[in-house]
Amino acid sequence: MSDLLKGNAGEWEMVIGLEIHAQVISNAKLFSGAATAFGAEPNSQVSLVDAAMPGMLPVLNEESVRQAVRTGLALNSKINHHSVFARKNYFYPDLPQGYQISQYELPVVGEGEIEIDLPNGDIKVVEIERLHLEQDAGKSMHDQHPTKTHIDLNRSGVTLMEIVSKPDMRSAEEAVVYVTKVRSILRYIESCDGNMQEGSLRCDANVSVRRPGDELGTRCEIKNLNSLRFLRQAIDHEAVRQIEVIEDGGVITQETRLYDPDKGETRSMRSKEEAHDYRYFPDPDLLPLDLSEDFVAAMKASLPELPDVRKSRLVSEFGLSAYDASVLVAERETVDYFETVANGRDAKLAANWVISDLFGRLNKTGTPVSQSPVKAEALGELIDLISDQTISGRIAKDVFADMFENGKGAAAIVEDKGLRQVTDAGAIRAQVQAVIDANPDKVADYRGGNQKLVGWFMGQVMQASQGKANPAMVNQLLKETILG
Amino acid sequence: MKLTELTIAAARDGLAAGDFTGVELTGAHVVAMEASRPLNAFVTETAEKARDMAVASDARRASGNVGAMEGVPIAIKDLFCTEGVKAAACSHILDGFTPPYESTVTKNLWCAGAVMLGKTNMDEFAMGSSNMSSYDGPVTNPWHADGDDAKRVPGGSSGGSAAAVAAFAAMGATGTDTGGSIRQPGAFTGVVGMKPTYGRCSRWGVIAFASSLDQAGPLTRTVRDASIMLGAMAGHDPKDSTSVDRPVPDFEASLTGDIRGLRVGVPKEYVVDGMPGEIEALWHQGVEWLKDAGAHIVDISLPHTKYALPTYYIIAPAEASSNLARYDGVRYGLRVDGESLQEMYENTRSEGFGAEVKRRLLIGTYVLSAGYYDAYYLKAQKVRSRIAQDFHNSWETVDAVLTPTAPSAAFAQGEKMDDPIAMYLNDVFTVPASLAGLPAISVPSGLSSDGLPLGLQIIGRPFDEETMFRVAGVIEQAAAFTARPQFITREA
Secondary structure, three states: OOOOEEOOOOEEEEEEEEEEEEEOOOOOOOOOOOOOOOOOOOOOOOOOOOOOOOOOOOOOOHHHHHHHHHHHHHOOEEEOOEEOEEEEEOOOOOOOOOEEEEEOOOOOEEEEEEEEEOOOOOEEEEEEEEEEEEEOOOEEEOOOOOOOOEEEOOOOOOEEEEEEEOOOEOOHHHHHHHHHHHHHHHHHOOOOOOOOOOOOEEEEEEEEEEOOOOOOOOOEEEEEEOOHHHHHHHHHHHHHHHHHHHHOOOOOOOEEEEEEOOOOEEEEEEEOOOOOOOOOEEOOOOOOEEOOHHHHHHHHHOOOOOHHHHHHHHHHHHOOOHHHHHHHHOOHHHHHHHHHHHOOOOHHHHHHHHHHHHHHHHHHHOOOHHHOOOOHHHHHHHHHHHHOOOOOHHHHHHHHHHHHHHOOOHHHHHHHHOOOOEOOHHHHHHHHHHHHHHOHHHHHHHHOOOOOHHHHHHHHHHHHOOOOEOHHHHHHHHHHHHHO | OOHHHOOHHHHHHHHHHOOOOHHHHHHHHHHHHHHOHHHOOEEEEOHHHHHHHHHHHHHHHHOOOOOOOOOOEEEEEOOEOEOOEOOOOOOHHHOOOOOOOOOHHHHHHHHOOOEEEEEEOOOHHHOOOOOOOOOOOOOOOOOOOOOOOOOEOOOOOOHHHHHHHHOOOOOEEEEEEOOOOOHHHHHHHOOEEEEOOOOOOOOOOEOOOOOOOOEEEEEEOOHHHHHHHHHHHOOOOOOOOOOOOOOOOOHHHHOOOOOOOOEEEEEHHHOOOOOOHHHHHHHHHHHHHHHHOOOEEEEEOOHHHHHHHHHHHHHHHHHHHHHHHHOOOOOOOOOOOOOOHHHHHHHHHHHHOOHHHHHHHHHHHHHOOOOOOHHHHHHHHHHHHHHHHHHHHHOOOOOEEEEEOOOOOOOEOOOOOOOHHHHHHHHOOOHHHHHHOOOEEEEEEEEOOOOOEEEEEEEEOOOOHHHHHHHHHHHHHHHOOOOOOHHHHHHO
């Protein structure tokens, strides 16, 4: 297997399991009505419940449950019709209640599985262990005062879904692909915006190493990875560290570690001995969560077409390659854009334009598809001009650049700049003849057997026509004239 | 008759008839409250607020807007959050905490027209059966034994509320009952103490002790008054997920005095070692009163009763250990600084909590810990289900259950302080109904040989407070308890 790591003494296999913490899109928190907008003034979105004032009680937000169930269904996972909220007890200043309300023995979503597309074209199944609902904590701010810590409780009580995978990943790459896929699904169904920079999606990685075929090794948990780049780096660094420890005759101790991207290393946060005893028990302030068949069915009906299904459809319906299809379905708005462009047009041509030209330019400026200066309808219009031979594909690139820069329509640009393709055989023939007459030595060379020169002649004629001559006609006429 | 000696029902009639005003009624009680200071029943007096509320009440009455508790001055246990009035659960750790919000139960009472006299003393965080664990000092029971001037405890944890009502300093008072904290002080002070079905009253804004057990209820001088006051306190509250959405019946209407044909159970397990013979005798007397009124007495068995106390002393501390984690010195109440965060936590909680609270937090933390959870907490939950099932089974043959309220009369202050188990035994008869979430009431039914009040307890079906009240009314009438505490008779 190519994913094995070489140590000083033989090969090692990485084993990775991931916990994804995804913030649910909702106007209210999991157990209070306070707002959840990102970037608000500190402590401006805090209810009496979030601040754990005496005598306050949690009341479950139905929207959070809806989103958790929809997410569970989208992850092909079992919905538990009976689940229980439990308290996870520990002291920390950003945890006002002294406990986090979470789910422990009976989570709302049980086992399931998703497929991920590996870069080599293989499809891998990653199993989901569970998904449960829990409250987020507040934020400690250490930079507000030289000796004091300030606490912002805006995030306190915000709904998180913790999605736990089985230890099914075997490389950092697989872990990245898995997170990307889960993120894609969450964004499709709009249960989480997947914004890792704002912390709406964060990962903990459980990493261990073993000799291929051996039992699982001792794992370390790397906390709070908030970008795919850090996830990849942290896993790779941690695996190398573990291999070095073992090959040097040491043993891995189970512990929680933090990744330091500046130093490119993980370091111990707390050992197993220092681990909290969370004293989980069912929260007596909340009743068990019982979901009816009808509710689950309604959640299922509310789901849009999911990425895997949509990908198969792009392959079967539009004849796209599996690779192009997977690129397009990664984001729902991208594939929506593509389908608008492809509707009634050459789908492969549309896919090329979207993937190569549009993405190329969007990526350069970091612009999301939703804010593309060229709307799907406009790109469709450009493709129509190619298909009806109004312009050549080459001219179309220039037109597209103009559209992207200035936001003008394709037809208008073609008219304004006089870019309409020349298909008048007489006019083209004259330009061909002029090139032949000016280059008798090249003609002799060609007739002597240097077939490659046809490309050079093409270039000369196209240049003379300022790119407007129909390339197929130029090619045809060139061959007739020189050979004739 | 002095205005302070009226029942709530009588005051209601007097106010309606215009015999006196709400301001006069409240004024008399403010005087009585101030006179009761030697008892230490009140920790916060709100005389000014009481007068303002009485003025407003009289104005409402004048405009024809009369609530069920209109103009009735009452006392509020310090466990209830009261907007703008200190609420500290009689703990040092909530020093200076004045909530910016009003508990649902007290809000309901104010909406019904009641007037707040002040906040009453209690065992710290409602943990205790003697009111000795209050940071604000012990409450003295207005009763003492014949020929013995030793100060007696009023019971707990709602000791201040019970003493205030017994001393005629308030017409009624709110209490909270987790394992007997309304009923046992009711019995010790010769007043009616009633705990409704779990879920009948909202817990929102009541400082939590043990969430699955805590229930608010009234302490009054008559069963009728309890039925009126509960009606004003109860009701569904969307802010409390464990509050039950069902209509609040007219509890007072259930006091028909007619229990002919009603089946009342007498559980054989409620005889405990060391219980004074006079308490057993009173229980038999209660049975005779009910028989005389036409009820059928049925001997029943509640076989898991003996496990109730240990079960309670696992579940309640477990929940408390988590509920009280929020008192960490970070956001409100007491903070005792330290060199590190850890030290600040330790200093704050060491200084802020009293010995009994610490004992229960340690027990609770222990029983939830890894390796002990199954043996203690989980086992206790299973036993709790069995205890509830015992009652459930008995409802096939009986409509209510009659027991003593407590295994003794009020004891002297300082007694049992070095023996937590002896102290916990106070709750032996009240805890089972708490674990099963059932409505229960203590009715003053007689005096001990040395002149201290004793109570009988009636336990009802879930949400059948009406039958419970009806039986209680018959016991009350038969017992004709008219004795007055020495604190009052001496004064007079």
